[in-house]
Amino acid sequence: MAHNSDTIPRRMGNYWLQDRLGSGYSGSIFKARHVHDNTFVALKVQDIDHECPTNRYEQAIYPLLQGGEGMPRLWASGIQGKWHYLVISLLGRSLESIYRENLQWGHNRMDLRSVCSIAIQVIARLQIMHNREVLHRDIQLGNCAIGLTPEEDTIYMIDFGFSKRYIESHTRRHIPDSKEKRDFLGNYWFTSVNVHCKGKVPSRRDDLEAAALMFIHLLTPGGLSWTRNGVPKTDSAHDRIKRAKKNARPEDLCKGMPSEFEEFLRYCRRLKFFECPDYDHWKDEFQALAQDSGFTDIERFIWPPPPAPKVQPQAGRPAPTRPTIDADEMENVLKDLAKLQLNPPRPILGDQTNVPAPARRNDSKKASEIISVSDSSEDDESRPNGQPLPPCTPVRTKKASQLQKLKLSVLDSTDNAALAVAVEEFTKFLQLGSKTLTKEGFAFLDALYKQLADPSIFVLPLRTLRSVNREDDRAPQPAHVKLGVVARLRREVGIASSNRVLANLVADFGAVTNKSSGRTITKDGFAFLEGLAARLQALN
Numbered sequence: 001m002a003h004n005s006d007t008i009p010r011r012m013g014n015y016w017l018q019d020r021l022g023s024g025y026s027g028s029i030f031k032a033r034h035v036h037d038n039t040f041v042a043l044k045v046q047d048i049d050h051e052c053p054t055n056r057y058e059q060a061i062y063p064l065l066q067g068g069e070g071m072p073r074l075w076a077s078g079i080q081g082k083w084h085y086l087v088i089s090l091l092g093r094s095l096e097s098i099y100r101e102n103l104q105w106g107h108n109r110m111d112l113r114s115v116c117s118i119a120i121q122v123i124a125r126l127q128i129m130h131n132r133e134v135l136h137r138d139i140q141l142g143n144c145a146i147g148l149t150p151e152e153d154t155i156y157m158i159d160f161g162f163s164k165r166y167i168e169s170h171t172r173r174h175i176p177d178s179k180e181k182r183d184f185l186g187n188y189w190f191t192s193v194n195v196h197c198k199g200k201v202p203s204r205r206d207d208l209e210a211a212a213l214m215f216i217h218l219l220t221p222g223g224l225s226w227t228r229n230g231v232p233k234t235d236s237a238h239d240r241i242k243r244a245k246k247n248a249r250p251e252d253l254c255k256g257m258p259s260e261f262e263e264f265l266r267y268c269r270r271l272k273f274f275e276c277p278d279y280d281h282w283k284d285e286f287q288a289l290a291q292d293s294g295f296t297d298i299e300r301f302i303w304p305p306p307p308a309p310k311v312q313p314q315a316g317r318p319a320p321t322r323p324t325i326d327a328d329e330m331e332n333v334l335k336d337l338a339k340l341q342l343n344p345p346r347p348i349l350g351d352q353t354n355v356p357a358p359a360r361r362n363d364s365k366k367a368s369e370i371i372s373v374s375d376s377s378e379d380d381e382s383r384p385n386g387q388p389l390p391p392c393t394p395v396r397t398k399k400a401s402q403l404q405k406l407k408l409s410v411l412d413s414t415d416n417a418a419l420a421v422a423v424e425e426f427t428k429f430l431q432l433g434s435k436t437l438t439k440e441g442f443a444f445l446d447a448l449y450k451q452l453a454d455p456s457i458f459v460l461p462l463r464t465l466r467s468v469n470r471e472d473d474r475a476p477q478p479a480h481v482k483l484g485v486v487a488r489l490r491r492e493v494g495i496a497s498s499n500r501v502l503a504n505l506v507a508d509f510g511a512v513t514n515k516s517s518g519r520t521i522t523k524d525g526f527a528f529l530e531g532l533a534a535r536l537q538a539l540n
């Protein structure tokens with residue numbers, strides 16, 4: 001319904017309306033001042049005859065969320081003439097406005113620090129909402145806003161016009177799933193594939209998937225491909241968006257990003273309709289990613305972002321000036337370098353005629369340094385308004401490059417003692433940081449399997465590889481199955497009689513971790529790895 005702001009009275013209840021903060025399909029939102037105490041609020045106004053009375057829906061949701069961190073307060077609500085109004089906490093800018101500002105500063109994507117911080121806070125907000133039995137159902141940048149000073153580092157959720165309780169109040173049961181196709185509810189850019197493209201009933205998993213797509217959008221140069229032509233004006237344009245979204249594979253969407261984003265999207269898509277997501281795990285993952293990348297104080301969203309942590313140049317050597325190179329270009333360069341085969345083949349465990357290990361170690365170090373190069377500019381370029389440039393997203397995280405280094409040291413190993421050291425380092429590294437096995441972690445296990453099974457031949461180690469696409473391999477298993485298998489592996493590793501037996505145990509360990517829902521290493525898993533290192537020493 002058309003909405004004419006001229007007819008909105010200057011005063012609503014006890015508030016004087018001031019500037020318009022925003023307006024949407026369903027109404028307008030104004031900054032307003034209390035007539036007596038002069039405090040400022042946001043006042044959301046909607047025509048009482050609007051075909052979609054979202055203000056009334058919001059009015060029912062707000063009381064459920066009061067007091068939760070990052071949830072605005074509902075101060076008052078009422079009807080005046082033909083207007084329904086909600087009085088809520090006045091907040092700062094939306095993430096949509098911040099994202100656009102970043103584009104204007106010449107950055108075609110957001111920096112990793114900001115995205116990790118957004119991820120941690122948005123997942124925490126969804127955790128609060130879901131714990132209070134509410135689904136948001138319209139996660140997007142415009143529906144996340146930062147607080148006003150001194151709360152500008154807190155992200156708030158706003159716009160609960162599409163929200164709904166997923167626990168029915170009378171039965172206390174989860175809303176039912178349905179096979180019937182529903183009309184799409186949400187937004188074009190981030191609503192999950194199940195809800196947007198397949199007409200399924202939204203549940204907790206869909207809020208999380210929308211959040212995952214939003215994080216990936218922020219890190220994608222130019223944004224997700226289906227957002228680039230603007231809001232669709234025809235059904236066929238909308239169909240094109242749905243097709244692009246449905247066909248986009250996580251590995252393609254997340255190319256060049258830290259693996260956590262791909263992992264998170266996959267995790268959201270594996271969740272069952274009724275399943276409760278593991279919010280804490282994913283907050284920890286993004287926290288660990290930020291820490292691995294050298295960022296501090298990550299729970300706070302700081303805009304503009306503080307300068308990127310600098311890697312200290314070695315004493316006595318001038319810092320190298322890096323050419324600007326993007327992730328795709330870097331990948332091509334690395335592929336071309338690999339094709340050149342400048343060095344003799346890597347020494348392998350069973351082949352003692354290779355060049356001495358120390359010389360090869362240096363090479364592997366260099367290789368990992370190349371891979372871990374970040375695209376953060378060394379230039380002291382300033383933004384048009386004098387703000388410092390935000391740190392750019394590293395092509396690979398510190399965690400990824402450390403694991404890559406460990407994998408190379410496995411491939412360089414010429415005896416079991418060297419393998420044992422690599423396994424010990426791998427174990428310690430995971431114990432101290434994130435306990436999730438990323439694709440680089442699985443690549444380490446692959447390399448280990450290869451060396452133990454038969455180091456003299458090239459093995460395609462499909463048994464531990466994480467990125468298998470076969471449906472049966474991807475189907476997650478119940479947690480108790482993983483616990484049982486890992487406990488058995490832990491026992492068997494202590495009595496393994498040969499490298500080949502150890503190889504099979506490593507393969508089983510990779511497979512069972514791959515099929516577990518969080519791909520995390522449990523206590524027994526660490527005991528298995530420690531036992532493996534000890535057994536390798538014993539079999540040396």
Ligand SMILES: Nc1ncnc2c1ncn2[C@@H]1O[C@H](COP(=O)(O)OP(=O)(O)OP(=O)(O)O)[C@@H](O)[C@H]1O
Nearest residue numbers: 021022024025026027029042089090091094142159
């Ligand atoms: N509490 C608030 N404080 C400050 N600004 C706000 C607040 N709530 C909303 N805004 C601004 O107004 C915009 C629209 O708000 P909101 O999404 O709640 O309204 P809407 O009418 O439901 O919009 P849409 O139809 O686009 O979903 C937001 O993107 C934000 O910029």
